[in-house]
Every structure is written in structure tokens, then in C-alpha cells.
Amino acid sequence: MKSVAQRPAPATRHVVSINDLSDQDIQSVFDTAQGYLDTLGDRQLPYRLAKSSRVASGRILATLFYEPSTRTRLSFESAMLRLGGEVITSADPATSSAAKGESLADSVRVISSYADAIVIRHPRDGAARLAAEYSPIPVINGGDGSHEHPTQTLCDVFTLKRKNKNLKKLNVAISGDLRGSRTIHSFVYALARLGASIVPMPAPGMELPAHVDRRLREEFNCSFRPAKGAIGALYMTPDEPHQPALFADPDFEIDVKPSASRSEQKIAAVYVTRFQKERWADKDQAYPKIDAQFLKDAKYSQASVLHPLPRVGELDVSLDTDTRAVYFEQAAYGVPVRMALIALLLGLPDGPAMETYSGGFAPAERPLYDHPFTEGLSCSNRNCIVHEPMEAPYVRNKFHVVRGEDGCRLRCLYCEHDSEGFVVASRKNKWYADDPSLLLTEADHTLKDLVAFRDGASAQEAGYRARQQAAPRRRSKPAS
Numbered sequence: 001m002k003s004v005a006q007r008p009a010p011a012t013r014h015v016v017s018i019n020d021l022s023d024q025d026i027q028s029v030f031d032t033a034q035g036y037l038d039t040l041g042d043r044q045l046p047y048r049l050a051k052s053s054r055v056a057s058g059r060i061l062a063t064l065f066y067e068p069s070t071r072t073r074l075s076f077e078s079a080m081l082r083l084g085g086e087v088i089t090s091a092d093p094a095t096s097s098a099a100k101g102e103s104l105a106d107s108v109r110v111i112s113s114y115a116d117a118i119v120i121r122h123p124r125d126g127a128a129r130l131a132a133e134y135s136p137i138p139v140i141n142g143g144d145g146s147h148e149h150p151t152q153t154l155c156d157v158f159t160l161k162r163k164n165k166n167l168k169k170l171n172v173a174i175s176g177d178l179r180g181s182r183t184i185h186s187f188v189y190a191l192a193r194l195g196a197s198i199v200p201m202p203a204p205g206m207e208l209p210a211h212v213d214r215r216l217r218e219e220f221n222c223s224f225r226p227a228k229g230a231i232g233a234l235y236m237t238p239d240e241p242h243q244p245a246l247f248a249d250p251d252f253e254i255d256v257k258p259s260a261s262r263s264e265q266k267i268a269a270v271y272v273t274r275f276q277k278e279r280w281a282d283k284d285q286a287y288p289k290i291d292a293q294f295l296k297d298a299k300y301s302q303a304s305v306l307h308p309l310p311r312v313g314e315l316d317v318s319l320d321t322d323t324r325a326v327y328f329e330q331a332a333y334g335v336p337v338r339m340a341l342i343a344l345l346l347g348l349p350d351g352p353a354m355e356t357y358s359g360g361f362a363p364a365e366r367p368l369y370d371h372p373f374t375e376g377l378s379c380s381n382r383n384c385i386v387h388e389p390m391e392a393p394y395v396r397n398k399f400h401v402v403r404g405e406d407g408c409r410l411r412c413l414y415c416e417h418d419s420e421g422f423v424v425a426s427r428k429n430k431w432y433a434d435d436p437s438l439l440l441t442e443a444d445h446t447l448k449d450l451v452a453f454r455d456g457a458s459a460q461e462a463g464y465r466a467r468q469q470a471a472p473r474r475r476s477k478p479a480s
């Protein structure tokens with residue numbers, strides 16, 4: 001066997017959100033994935049692998065799935081096997097210790113002694129972040145509730161790149177259940193980072209969640225343009241890239257008309273999603289169908305059609321033979337792309353170098369509101385992992401304090417939903433005030449003294465009283 005230089009073991013890092021990967025990381029994963037396609041690919045079918053390597057020999061990947069999966073689990077397992085590693089799997093919560101009531105925090109600590117990396121899928125938003133907190137080995141999010149699905153996004157963007165759709169300034173339409181689809185949430189952050197414009201085409205009542213919409217506008221500097229013109233409503237990304245490193249790569253440059261006319265351009269890709277019926281109480285909702293008739297409109301003449309799959313009627317099978325359909329290729333790229341990600345996280349000799357790791361997409365510095373006591377605000381998202389009774393002893397409410405367009409908000413560290421409109425109390429002085437921005441104005445050391453409550457009534461119940469406004473000083477009477 002050819003001897004290969006050993007890399008020092010990389011520091012443990014997790015991929016819970018697409019934003020845990022810097023633009024440079026994403027580019028390196030793509031380059032490595034392309035390398036696997038070039039060296040291990042099937043000569044007949046350019047999107048599939050036909051050979052394996054031995055670089056991960058002796059390494060083990062655990063797949064820990066609490067929700068159904070075909071593509072994500074099997075492509076991760078295939079990826080590890082193609083790298084020459086081994087796989088252990090827990091694919092059915094009914095046959096794992098979860099059925100006996102074991103917490104995720106305990107399961108992850110146990111499994112981390114059996115494997116070198118864990119892929120986790122869970123119905124609760126934020127579960128992967130909690131798993132990462134307890135894991136000494138890399139945790140990869142294979143989909144957590146309706147939060148994120150970052151590795152699907154890697155496959156999606158890789159597919160678009162393979163179709164020569166370098167995304168800067170292109171219009172990408174996203175259709176269907178934009179609220180419940182975790183693939184959409186990771187995808188829109190990536191689109192914004194790559195400079196694409198996002199054209200939302202939600203099913204009725206299934207718009208992007210408020211916290212995702214806000215992050216696009218506030219954090220990724222997208223400007224929202226309400227519906228007008230051929231394309232309709234869209235989030236336009238700024239002309240300046242977010243991380244210039246990525247755009248220094250000539251491969252990511254593309255000649256396009258100036259951004260002012262972007263809205264008049266065509267749609268470069270349509271990303272279709274299914275109705276996430278497992279995440280909605282009302283199962284009988286109207287839902288758009290993408291078919292040949294829909295795609296007849298001239299603006300879709302060059303549009304690649306993507307879908308994370310499975311499809312359940314929203315994407316007509318007659319499109320399968322349409323040259324614009326790329327969804328089966330997209331699923332096939334799950335193997336080389338996930339191989340490259342595993343290689344990055346495990347520091348495999350043929351994988352991308354980790355030295356450039358900068359902590360992911362440059363986040364704004366935000367204070368962390370993290371109280372080791374149980375009183376006060378808990379995450380507003382009822383499906384967040386912090387509300388899972390089994391995890392109660394292992395998780396507490398943690399929030400980033402965010403300065404938004406409309407004041408101060410608390411963003412849950414796990415599911416990234418926002419809480420707003422709360423009151424802030426001082427534990428030392430026992431008052432509360434209807435002023436969330438106190439969390440922003442107080443210095444870090446005093447932040448520890450403050451506690452947020454949903455409303456004044458909850459603060460009063462916990463023994464706090466409304467803060468009195470300082471009374472205006474009385475003028476002393478002039479001596480007569």
C-alpha cells in the first residue's frame with residue numbers, strides 16, 4: 001500500500017449547521033468530493049462511485065437515527081465504507097435504549113467510545129447541538145426536526161456547481177414547505193452566503209419561519225423585495241460577498257448582468273420540497289405541484305430541478321426524463337460529498353486540510369445568556385430539544401443575545417428560534433423592567449445578574465416587582 005503522510009489528529013469539530021463550515025471548508029469539501037469522483041468514479045455514470053479507497057481503514061462511523069431515513073443514512077454508510085472504514089448503526093429508536101428512556105446526552109457519551117464520528121438524525125430541533133455538547137468526537141447533523149440539514153445542502157450546492165451553476169447573483173426558487181423543511185433552512189443560508197438570490201414559492205401558510213427570514217435580512221444582509229415583475233418576491237444578496245475568500249476562487253466567478261436587473265433574469269434552479277406532514281397538525285393542506293406545465297414558463301427554460309427526496313406527489317414523475325431534472329444525481333453525490341466531509345472531520349490523509357478552520361461562517365460576536373438556574377424564559381419553540389422531558393437533567397436554556405432591526409431578541413443556542421417581547425429582571429435588586437434591550441446595554445458581568453421572563457406576570461410570580469422609574473428630583477424651596 002502506498003504510504004501517506006499522517007496528519008495530526010484534528011481538534012474535534014462538529015457540523016450541526018451549514019454555518020459551522022466556513023466558505024473555505026465548503027470549497028475544500030467540494031474539491032475533495034470531485035477528487036473522489038475523478039479517481040473512484042464509474043466510467044459509465046459520471047455521478048456515481050464504483051471503487052473504494054482504504055484511507056479510513058480502522059476508523060468507525062456511528063449512525064444514530066431517531067427518525068426514518070434512506071438517503072442520508074445509507075449514503076453516509078456507503079461513504080464510510082468507500083473510504084475503507086467501518087459502520088455501526090442504530091436506525092430504529094424502538095430497538096435502541098431510547099425506547100427504555102435513555103437520554104440523547106447519555107447515548108452520545110456511550111457511542112463516542114465505540115466510534116470516531118457520529119451522524120445523528122432526531123425529530124427535535126436542536127438535538128444535534130445538544131449531542132455535540134456531550135460528544136468528544138465529531139457530531140454531524142443528519143437532520144434535526146425542522147432546524148437544519150447541512151450535509152444535504154452540501155449535496156445540493158455541489159450538484160448546482162457540477163451543472164455549472166455558480167451561484168453568485170443567480171435566482172434560485174424554493175418551493176413547497178419552507179417552514180417545516182430543514183433542508184430549506186440550511187440551503188437558504190448557503191445561497192445567501194454564495195451570493196444567490198432566493199425566490200420563495202411557499203405553499204399557503206408555509207413561508208420561511210420568522211427567525212430564518214430575519215437572519216437572511218440581518219445577518220446575511222439580504223434585502224427583501226416584495227413581489228413585482230416576472231420573478232416575484234425575492235431575497236437579494238448584497239453585491240459584496242460575505243467571505244471574500246470563496247470568491248477569490250475563479251471557479252466561483254461568473255459573468256452576470258449587474259444586480260439591478262437580477263430580478264428580470266431567469267430562474268437558475270427550482271428546489272422542490274415535500275409537505276413535511278410529520279411536523280404539521282393539519283395534514284390536509286393545499287400544496288403546489290411542480291410538473292412539465294409549470295416549467296413551461298420561459299423563465300424556467302434553463303432551470304435545474306432539485307429535490308432532496310423523498311417526493312410524495314409534489315414533483316411529477318414525468319419530469320424524470322427532462323434534462324433539467326437533477327435530483328437523482330443530487331442523491332448520488334451524497335456519497336462523494338459525505339466522504340469528503342468525513343475525511344475533513346477525521347483528518348484523513350486524502351481529505352481537506354483542517355488548518356484553515358476558522359470556526360465556521362464568521363458569526364457576529366454575541367453575548368451568551370446562559371443561566372444555571374431554572375427560573376426565567378425557556379425557548380419559544382415547543383419542538384426544541386430543551387423541552388424534551390428525557391433531556392431535562394442534561395440541558396438548560398441558553399440563548400445568544402441578538403441586536404435585531406426591531407430591538408433585542410434571544411436566539412436559542414440549540415434550535416435558533418427567537419424569543420422576543422420579554423421582560424428583564426435583576427436577581428440582585430429584585431426588580432423587573434419591560435425592556436429587553438437591557439440585555440444588550442448591561443456589561444457582561446451584570447448580564448449574569450439578569451434573568452428574562454416571558455412577561456411581567458411570570459416575573460411577579462417568581463418574586464420580582466416592577467422597577468419604579470426614578471422620581472424627578474424635587475426642587476428645594478427657596479428660603480423665604
Ligand code: NCD
Binds near residue numbers: 149273274
Ligand atoms: C430530507 C429530510 O430528511 O429532511 N430528506 C433527505 O435527507 N434527503 C427531506 C425530506 O424528508 O423531505
